[in-house]
Amino acid sequence: MAYSKELIDHYENPRNVGAMNDGDGDVGTGLVGAPACGDVMKLQIKVSADGIIEDAKFKTFGCGSAIASSSLVTEWVKGKTLDQAIEIKNTDIAEELALPPVKIHCSILAEDAIKAAISDYKAKMEAKKEAAE
Amino acid sequence: MIAKTWTQNEPLYLDYQATTPTDPRVVEAMAPYWTKKFGNPHSRNHHYGWEAEDAVEVARAQVASILNATSKEIIFTSGATESNNLAIKGVAKFYGDQKNHIITCITEHKCVLETCRALQQEGFDVTYLHVKENGLIDLDVLKAAITDKTLIVSIMAVNNEIGVIQPLAEIGRICREHKVFFHTDAAQAVGKIPLDVEAMNIDLLSVSGHKVYGPMGIGALYVRKKPRVRLVPLIHGGGQERGMRSGTLPTPLVVGLGMACELASKEMAAEAERLHGLQRKLFEGLKERIPEIYLNGDLDSRIPGNLNISFAYVEGEGLMMGIKDLAVSSGSACTSASLEPSYVLRALGVDVELAHTSLRLGLGRFTTEQDIDYAIERISTEVNRLRELSPLWDMAQAGIDLKSIKWAEH
Numbered sequence: 001m002a003y004s005k006e007l008i009d010h011y012e013n014p015r016n017v018g019a020m021n022d023g024d025g026d027v028g029t030g031l032v033g034a035p036a037c038g039d040v041m042k043l044q045i046k047v048s049a050d051g052i053i054e055d056a057k058f059k060t061f062g063c064g065s066a067i068a069s070s071s072l073v074t075e076w077v078k079g080k081t082l083d084q085a086i087e088i089k090n091t092d093i094a095e096e097l098a099l100p101p102v103k104i105h106c107s108i109l110a111e112d113a114i115k116a117a118i119s120d121y122k123a124k125m126e127a128k129k130e131a132a133e
Numbered sequence: 134m135i136a137k138t139w140t141q142n143e144p145l146y147l148d149y150q151a152t153t154p155t156d157p158r159v160v161e162a163m164a165p166y167w168t169k170k171f172g173n174p175h176s177r178n179h180h181y182g183w184e185a186e187d188a189v190e191v192a193r194a195q196v197a198s199i200l201n202a203t204s205k206e207i208i209f210t211s212g213a214t215e216s217n218n219l220a221i222k223g224v225a226k227f228y229g230d231q232k233n234h235i236i237t238c239i240t241e242h243k244c245v246l247e248t249c250r251a252l253q254q255e256g257f258d259v260t261y262l263h264v265k266e267n268g269l270i271d272l273d274v275l276k277a278a279i280t281d282k283t284l285i286v287s288i289m290a291v292n293n294e295i296g297v298i299q300p301l302a303e304i305g306r307i308c309r310e311h312k313v314f315f316h317t318d319a320a321q322a323v324g325k326i327p328l329d330v331e332a333m334n335i336d337l338l339s340v341s342g343h344k345v346y347g348p349m350g351i352g353a354l355y356v357r358k359k360p361r362v363r364l365v366p367l368i369h370g371g372g373q374e375r376g377m378r379s380g381t382l383p384t385p386l387v388v389g390l391g392m393a394c395e396l397a398s399k400e401m402a403a404e405a406e407r408l409h410g411l412q413r414k415l416f417e418g419l420k421e422r423i424p425e426i427y428l429n430g431d432l433d434s435r436i437p438g439n440l441n442i443s444f445a446y447v448e449g450e451g452l453m454m455g456i457k458d459l460a461v462s463s464g465s466a467c468t469s470a471s472l473e474p475s476y477v478l479r480a481l482g483v484d485v486e487l488a489h490t491s492l493r494l495g496l497g498r499f500t501t502e503q504d505i506d507y508a509i510e511r512i513s514t515e516v517n518r519l520r521e522l523s524p525l526w527d528m529a530q531a532g533i534d535l536k537s538i539k540w541a542e543h
Contacts, residue, residue: 017522034540035486035525038448038465042524059524064454
């Protein structure tokens with residue numbers, strides 16, 4: 001099976017690898033997948049006061065397609081508003097990396113990771129608001 | 134990184150349990166039988182036929198010799214899959230009206246398991262023995278499974294994924310005591326460990342050509358003469374191979390298998406010692422440079438050409454992509470269509486998480502010391518790089534028990 005150049009580039013030179021402090025109020029963390037299934041993605045976003053994703057970091061346990069998918073979405077979400085980021089579809093990821101059919105689940109997991117990070121951030125905001133009231 | 138010039142930039146082959154390259158000496162022995170000595174070995178009326186028949190009989194003796202069998206007990210087949218089918222189905226169909234119970238083991242190759250499943254559909258009872266944590270069967274469990282209805286026990290000599298050697302002589306003794314046939318799939322064992330059908334009380338034994346530096350597309354089945362084991366053939370036709378396997382024998386392939394067995398007989402002891410050194414060097418080298426790695430299967434009751442290691446927190450296929458200049462295989466689900474990790478590793482009780490992180494490293498006749506140094510360097514570099522990318526590694530370092538997390542399995 002031959003992988004695309006884009007996929008191999010993201011696998012060999014993954015962008016935005018790292019971790020943010022989950023305790024920070026402006027950080028949202030998404031942890032999706034399961035070790036028993038062979039892939040786990042951790043995606044973190046740092047959101048500015050006006051709702052723009054300023055930074056993103058990831059760490060992934062999984063195959064090359066899973067690593068590349070999560071690397072790609074960290075690039076894509078940066079600079080986007082939460083509403084724009086939530087619109088990223090797994091099909092866009094699969095197309096950009098030319099994922100083979102058996103690897104489509106990696107792109108689905110990456111989409112889930114974005115959604116999980118955003119909802120974690122929003123939950124933190126809610127909790128903060130409630131605490132303030 | 135060490136420059137890898139000695140393989141002409143081809144990936145370094147470390148997958149000798151998948152297949153072995155045909156030894157050039159084998160290819161040389163086969164060559165005349167494609168063109169000059171092309172006769173049908175079953176042609177009884179002219180020189181070409183006799184010449185081919187002579188070559189087939191030499192090969193038959195060479196195969197018999199490595200098993201301590203006699204020539205008349207060797208049937209040529211297309212490979213170990215056919216041999217396993219013929220042994221188990223052949224015996225089941227011949228004796229099925231007297232005894233209908235088969236014993237095998239859950240870590241067998243698919244061709245044995247699927248043959249047994251097919252026989253279950255036809256009304257046979259099959260017991261699938263579990264294995265101990267080290268991959269070996271428990272002899273007391275085997276004994277307890279035998280009933281007066283048990284016809285045949287089929288236990289592989291050497292496992293294809295984890296390389297462990299089953300206690301053949303003990304199994305053979307138990308089978309003989311209980312008057313049960315003993316079949317062993319020896320595809321991964323021939324030429325790797327000494328085999329003796331007499332000393333081990335083996336009644337049927339499957340051989341593969343391409344696992345022993347012979348050609349693909351040829352195998353053999355040893356069928357005991359005294360006491361005689363009878364089989365119903367799978368393939369009907371001209372009655373070749375004493376009626377047990379019709380079809381024209383492929384003389385060049387048969388000659389190749391014979392030569393491969395002869396070379397293996399002569400060189401096995403020295404090669405095993407050399408490979409044992411390389412195996413230990415590889416394992417020690419990896420352990421030294423990578424923390425938290427786990428060997429799957431027994432280390433001592435194991436062929437020297439195999440290691441199967443889980444590199445915790447790094448998924449196997451992801452790792453293989455990083456070491457693409459090494460040709461290895463993985464027990465990870467992601468390498469197969471099934472999405473289930475290796476059933477062999479699961480049978481040992483290896484956690485499904487760890488099964489996803491396993492690599493099978495197969496060493497063989499053409500593996501060198503330099504290859505091992507290179508493999509250690511490449512694997513350790515990639516595992517350590519991918520662990521830096523792994524959220525599970527971070528969590529483990531932070532002392533978080535991964536089992537305490539409620540994962541959303543998908």
